[in-house]
Amino acid sequence: MGILASKPAGDAAAAARAAAALNSLSVVGVGMTIRGDVETAGVVKIEGTVEGHVIGGTQVLVAKGGVVKGDIETKEAIIGGTVSGAVQGGERVEIQAGATVQGDITTKRIAVAEGASLNGQVRMGESLDRVVVKGKAAAPASVASMTRPSVPVARVAVSPRSGQ
Numbered sequence: 001m002g003i004l005a006s007k008p009a010g011d012a013a014a015a016a017r018a019a020a021a022l023n024s025l026s027v028v029g030v031g032m033t034i035r036g037d038v039e040t041a042g043v044v045k046i047e048g049t050v051e052g053h054v055i056g057g058t059q060v061l062v063a064k065g066g067v068v069k070g071d072i073e074t075k076e077a078i079i080g081g082t083v084s085g086a087v088q089g090g091e092r093v094e095i096q097a098g099a100t101v102q103g104d105i106t107t108k109r110i111a112v113a114e115g116a117s118l119n120g121q122v123r124m125g126e127s128l129d130r131v132v133v134k135g136k137a138a139a140p141a142s143v144a145s146m147t148r149p150s151v152p153v154a155r156v157a158v159s160p161r162s163g164q
Contacts, residue, residue, distance in 0.1 A: 030065065037070075046081070064098065071103070079116075086120075 024042035028034055032048035041057035046066040054060055056074040066081035077089040080096040087093055089107040097115035104120040112118055 028066070062099070064096075077107075 024040065026038075026040045026042065026044045028038070028044070028046045028048045028050055030047045033051065034049070035051045037053040037055070038044060038050055039053075039055040043059040043061065044054060044056045045061040045063060046054070046068060047063045049067040049069070051069045053070045054068055054072045054074075056072075056077075058074070059076045059078070060072050060074040062068055062072075062077075062079045062081040062083060064080040068081075068083045068085060071085040072083060072087045072089075074088070075090045076092045076094075077087050078094045078096070079087070079099045079101055082100045082102075084102045086103045087101060087105045087107075089105070089110075091107070092109045092111075093105055093107040094111045095101055095113060095116040095118060097113040099113075100117040102119050104123070105118070106123045108124065110122060110124060
């Protein structure tokens, strides 16, 4: 047996299929409606409507006029249309001018163009993990401290007059 052995043909074919899947583009065309979840290892471009969860391994593109009624999970999300649901972009989320997002966004980096509409909470940064208290998720300490007023509540300095 030689030191340099060739890989079986099946392994090379599987690697080629995996690489092709990461570079693949799936399109939900104009006028098309999908009721259910959409998942791909590569890129999904939505020009029509998806009523369900969208998972794109590499990227999810919601084109101008495209609609997603559900959550989006991907490395990079580019929103040009309408999303009613949470957007989770592992690396980056971009909301273009004229786009509408009704839901929370979790990402490392975000770009929101002038003219975009965003109604929801934005969580950013390297550590996005929530603190778990006795089996229940709780807001991170930094968020909890923001709920307290920065100015003490006013108290009545003089007691009210009685009997007049």
